[in-house]
Amino acid sequence: MTTYAALLRGINVGGNRKVPMAELRDLMEELGHGAVRTYLQSGQAVFSRDRGDEESLAAELAAAIEKRFGFAADVIVRGHDYLRAVAEACPFPAADLQPKQLHVTYFSAPVTEDRYAGIDRAAFLPEEFALGDRALYLYAPDGLGRSKLAEQLSRPRLNKDLTATSRNWNTVLKLVEMTAPARD
Known part of the structure; x- marks a missing residue:
């Protein structure tokens, strides 16, 4: 199973x-x-x-x-x-951040940096994002609801031909825990 x-x-x-x-x-x-x-x-x-x-x-x-x-x-x-590998590969200092500041967008297929080449990353600082294995990590210090970078990243043209859904860091960790094999 x-x-x-x-x-x-x-x-x-x-x-x-x-x-x-x-x-x-x-x-x-x-x-x-x-x-x-x-x-x-x-x-x-x-x-x-x-x-x-x-x-x-x-x-x-x-x-x-x-x-x-x-x-x-x-x-x-x-x-x-x-799920565990995505959590472990987080490029941001998750332990030092509030969970509302860190999000993961899971994708149905791999994505490359080329897809986001048109985004001027410096214009959105201190917000940042990084790509992982069928995942995008978003650091939004003021939360997702106020994030201008999240708004850019969610534009339909950037996510064409993909299913994408985001979760906050608490949910990322809870899903790792909930899917973990039972210990004897």
Whole structure:
């Protein structure tokens, strides 16, 4: 059995695209996922599955959500090893920052620096970003809601042909913890 996190994009935001977590858990159990747990109301679920790959599991869940709830939701599925590696590879001093200052955007596919070449990084200082394995790390000292750099990074032209969903550092660490193999 492998434990995964499903990251749903854009649900339960501003009272729109509602997906009650209890119903999401039921739906995932109907799909054959085991040990289903959710975290917060913003679209994180952890589950176990003995077969399947991240892309097919994400596509299956996205199709089931659309059928059950009547709207499309982007889904990214990642396993514990990947989630842990992303957290460990953070280029910013996470232990010294407030969790609201650090975010990770998970991508459905790899991205390169070329995609962001048009952004004048110096113009946004002290905000910074760095790329990782299918991830973007954002340091926003005043939080995501006030971040001008986050606004630039989320422009559709930059994320064309990708599914992207962001999580704050607390959620990044909680998903690593929730997907960790059980200790004997």
